Structures are given as structure tokens and as C-alpha cells.
Amino acid sequence: MKNFALIGAAGYIAPRHLKAIKDTNNNLIAALDKFDSVGIMDSYFPNSDFFVEFERFDRHIEKLKRNQNINLDYVSICTPNYLHDSHIRMALRRDADAICEKPIVLNPWNIDALSAIEKESKGKINTILQLRLHESIIQLKNKVDLADKNGKYDIDLTYITSRGKWYDISWKGDESKSGGIATNIGVHFYDMLSWIFGNVQENIVHLREKNKAAGYLEFENARVRWFLSIDENDLPYEVKQKQQRTFRSISIDGEELEFSKGFTELHTESYKKILLNEGFGLNEVKKSIEIVHSIRNNEILKNGEKHPFLS
Ligand code: NAD
Ligand code: HP7
Structure with a gap:
């Protein structure tokens, strides 16, 4: 069972990611959204922690790692397009793989920048092209x-x-x-x-x-x-x-x-x-x-x- 975090949990597409994590028998350990209308999480992962501030979300993931040896394997990214690259970098910094919604970025040169960071990281960047x-x-x-x-x-x-x-x-x-x-x-x-x-x-x-x-x-x-x-x-x-x-x-x-x-x-x-x-x-x-x-x-x-x- 792999550990997931999800960014953008309150949005339109997030339920399809929650469902996919559940359908593939994996676990959601933390979710983040600036907007707190995330009752949908009860249908999939009622025990997942939820944050509206990035800093607390990040601290929680760090504590899980340090105190309980729980590592993050994947970060699912369902945020607005212009924020994807930043959220992908967060996943890679945590040695997790990113599963990012389309379009992965807005400009070709953003791909080159991500590619350079991916090479330096353990994690892989994946996108959804269904x-x-x-x-x-x-x-x-x-x-x-x-x-x-x-x-x-x-x-x-x-x-x-x-x-x-x-x-x-x-x-x-x-x-x-x-x-x-x-x-x-x-x-x-x-x-x-x-x-x-x-x-x-x-x-x-x-x-x-x-x-x-x-x-x-x-x-x-x-x-x-x-x-x-x-x-x-x-x-x-x-x-x-x-x-x-x-x-x-x-x-x-x-x-x-x-x-x-x-x-x-x-x-x-x-x-x-x-x-x-x-x-x-x-x-x-x-x-x-x-x-x-x-x-x-x-x-x-x-x-x-x-x-x-x-x-
Ligand atoms: P949405 O606006 O419904 O949801 C985006 C969510 O991100 C919102 O809940 C918002 O509060 C949250 N958010 C914004 N900034 C944030 C931040 N800094 N930190 C944390 N949360 C933040 O949009 P959506 O339709 O769910 O789209 C999300 C992504 O999914 C986009 O990249 C979009 O292109 C993609 N998408 C893909 C498909 C598909 O068919 N594959 C369908 C719809 C959307
Ligand atoms: N819908 C909403 O209620 N909210 C939304 O934010 C979007 C749709 P489809 P998808 O609009 O951003 C497509 O056209 O296929 C309603 C794009 N994907 O089937 O899910 C809508 O009014 C996606 O990349 O929507 O998403 C309909 O009633 C793009 O980001 C219903 O949902 C997204 O639109 C279904 O609408 C968007 C594809 O085209 C494959």
C-alpha cells in the first residue's frame, strides 16, 4: 500500500483522484486545499488529515516521516494549472513521485526546468493524459x-x-x-x-x-x-x-x-x-x-x- 498526499482536494477533479487512490488500494495520509469544502473526503478517506495552510500540511508530512517512519510515496496535484510546477517541486523535494493533472505546465521551457529538477531527484513526474x-x-x-x-x-x-x-x-x-x-x-x-x-x-x-x-x-x-x-x-x-x-x-x-x-x-x-x-x-x-x-x-x-x- 502506497502513501499519497493530495493538493487541491476541494476542486472539481479531486474526487476522481480520491477514487483512483482508493480503487488501486492505496492510502491518503494528508490533503491540502485553501478552500475547506472537502466533505467529499468522507466518501474515500475519512481518516486522512486535512490542511488549509501549506506550512501545516508540510510540517505534518515531515512529522509523519520523523516520528512514525511513514514516508510519502506520491503527491497528487489537482490545483490550477499555473501552480503545477511549484506543487511538483514540493513532491520531488519530499522524494515522492508527482501525479499532476494536465496541462502539466503552460510553457515548453517550464518542462525543461522540471526535467532538470527531476534528474536531481528520486521522484518521477507523471501527468494525466486520459x-x-x-x-x-x-x-x-x-x-x-x-x-x-x-x-x-x-x-x-x-x-x-x-x-x-x-x-x-x-x-x-x-x-x-x-x-x-x-x-x-x-x-x-x-x-x-x-x-x-x-x-x-x-x-x-x-x-x-x-x-x-x-x-x-x-x-x-x-x-x-x-x-x-x-x-x-x-x-x-x-x-x-x-x-x-x-x-x-x-x-x-x-x-x-x-x-x-x-x-x-x-x-x-x-x-x-x-x-x-x-x-x-x-x-x-x-x-x-x-x-x-x-x-x-x-x-x-x-x-x-x-x-x-x-x-
Ligand atoms: P477547481 O478550481 O475546481 O479546483 C482547484 C482546487 O485547487 C480548488 O479547490 C482550489 O481551492 C485549490 N487551490 C488553489 N490554489 C491552491 C493552493 N495554492 N494550494 C492548495 N489548493 C489550492 O479546478 P479543477 O477543475 O479541479 O482543476 C484542477 C486541475 O485539474 C487543473 O489542472 C485542471 O486543468 C485539471 N483538470 C483535469 C481534468 C481532466 O479531464 N483530466 C478535468 C478537470 C480539471
Ligand atoms: N464541470 C464542472 O462542473 N466543473 C468544472 O470545473 C468542469 C466541468 P466534461 P471533463 O472545464 O476545466 C474537461 O466536459 O472531461 C461539469 C477537460 N477534460 O466532460 O471532466 C461540466 O459543466 C479538462 O481537461 O469535463 O473536463 C459538465 O457538466 C478541463 O480541465 C461535466 O462537468 C475541464 O473540462 C462534465 O464536463 C475544465 C476533457 O476534455 C477530457
Whole structure:
């Protein structure tokens, strides 16, 4: 049984980490959040200590080590994106492995800095990229790997996941903290695309607004017109009719792959892999962090292949 600590325990995603720690038969010894609405912990680890101040959390972990020989094995990090690197360093300083939510950091150079610290430490840095563990996406990767295709795949990727007004007010709506929607939400599909279709050859941004973005990405093996939105008005009519608020679709050479479902247990699957030392590390995330950094900073262009939603 491994000992875990969790940072960001009161947030939206923390229950999936609590569940994953529990499902993999491990133990939570301490949790931290600035916000004290953490009753959810009773459903998983009622005996875990909880802190609202980092210093007390840190002191507690130190005391467990000195007085009771209880060592920390993993720190799960569910805090806002711009704080990840700091919380990862805390884990490594304690000789623990980090399991950090996506996007691991906002900029490519942050990865280099973490890599240098990881080399000096005993701990490993893992991130959550659960789309790589999604059944439909794995099938797609297998199909592409085995295909004897002449030329590139033509792909339209449409990723709409509606959010209310709160999103803009929260840290998620603040580009300096979340990176904006292409970084905060789109990172999943840029990672998945580069995992399946190879290195990026062209990255054109056609639209970059607070609640939507679109562009064209060319990989070694695919040309991708992409559209990402958190605006419910962008949902296709038939999706709205069914009262659904999420629509994720990839059309590959005209063939539709719907992957809106099957996301719920993927954190547990991610933890299983990490515990086998097969987690996704810094090398694996680099491509997607480079893509989102470019999407944030590239000039918006009028030319090039546009996603059909833009015309
Ligand atoms: P959230 O705002 O709901 O939760 C973040 C929590 O961190 C809050 O409870 C907040 O009080 C706490 N926090 C903020 N600063 C802190 C600090 N300095 N010390 C301790 N706690 C602090 O956000 P969320 O949706 O849970 O997102 C958390 C992370 O998970 C983000 O990195 C996000 O990108 C990622 N996420 C991933 C997925 C996924 O599909 N893998 C889904 C949602 C969120
Ligand atoms: N929801 C909330 O109530 N609060 C939140 O903070 C987020 C969602 P999905 P996930 O928005 O920050 C995706 O779209 O898949 C509600 C991204 N992950 O399925 O869980 C929402 O209104 C993630 O990287 O959300 O998370 C829906 O009702 C990104 O950080 C419901 O939860 C996160 O949005 C489910 O919404 C975000 C993927 O796209 C895989």
C-alpha cells in the first residue's frame, strides 16, 4: 500500500483522484486545499488529515516521516494549472513521485526546468493524459499504426463542452492561470493527435476567443481542421435536442468516430499505469505543450484550411 498526499482536494477533479487512490488500494495520509469544502473526503478517506495552510500540511508530512517512519510515496496535484510546477517541486523535494493533472505546465521551457529538477531527484513526474487510455482512441491509434496509407489522413475535430458563466470568472477564464481554453481543454486532443499522427509540421490559428478557438494543424500523417468551444450555442442541433452539453467528434477521411462517452473511469486507469511505473512523463507531454504555447502566441491568419464551423 502506497502513501499519497493530495493538493487541491476541494476542486472539481479531486474526487476522481480520491477514487483512483482508493480503487488501486492505496492510502491518503494528508490533503491540502485553501478552500475547506472537502466533505467529499468522507466518501474515500475519512481518516486522512486535512490542511488549509501549506506550512501545516508540510510540517505534518515531515512529522509523519520523523516520528512514525511513514514516508510519502506520491503527491497528487489537482490545483490550477499555473501552480503545477511549484506543487511538483514540493513532491520531488519530499522524494515522492508527482501525479499532476494536465496541462502539466503552460510553457515548453517550464518542462525543461522540471526535467532538470527531476534528474536531481528520486521522484518521477507523471501527468494525466486520459484520452490516451480511451478505448476509441486506442483503437484509432492501432488502426493508424497498422494501416498502409498513401498520403495523409484528412481530419475534422470538433470538441464542444459547454460551460456556464462561472467559467470566465474562475481561474479557468484567466489566461495567465489556465492558458485559455485551447490550453486548458484542447490540450487533450492536441496530445492525442500528436500521439497518433506524429510531429507537428504546421500550426495555423484561425480563431482565438475567450470561449472558442479554431485552427489547422498538420502532422506527419494527418491534416487536421479543429474547432473547440465551451459555448453551448455551438452544439449541433441534434445534440441540443437530446439535452446533451458535450459533443466530441473526429471525422477521419469522412468516417465518424464519436468519443463523448467512456471518460469516467480513466483516472483509475491512469493511476494503475503510474503505479506500474508506466505513467506519462515529461518527454511524452512536450509536443502538446509546444502546440498549445504556439496556439496562444501565433498570429491569427485568414488563409489555410478552415474547420467547416467557421464558414
Ligand atoms: P477547481 O478550481 O475546481 O479546483 C482547484 C482546487 O485547487 C480548488 O479547490 C482550489 O481551492 C485549490 N487551490 C488553489 N490554489 C491552491 C493552493 N495554492 N494550494 C492548495 N489548493 C489550492 O479546478 P479543477 O477543475 O479541479 O482543476 C484542477 C486541475 O485539474 C487543473 O489542472 C485542471 O486543468 C485539471 N483538470 C483535469 C481534468 C481532466 O479531464 N483530466 C478535468 C478537470 C480539471
Ligand atoms: N464541470 C464542472 O462542473 N466543473 C468544472 O470545473 C468542469 C466541468 P466534461 P471533463 O472545464 O476545466 C474537461 O466536459 O472531461 C461539469 C477537460 N477534460 O466532460 O471532466 C461540466 O459543466 C479538462 O481537461 O469535463 O473536463 C459538465 O457538466 C478541463 O480541465 C461535466 O462537468 C475541464 O473540462 C462534465 O464536463 C475544465 C476533457 O476534455 C477530457
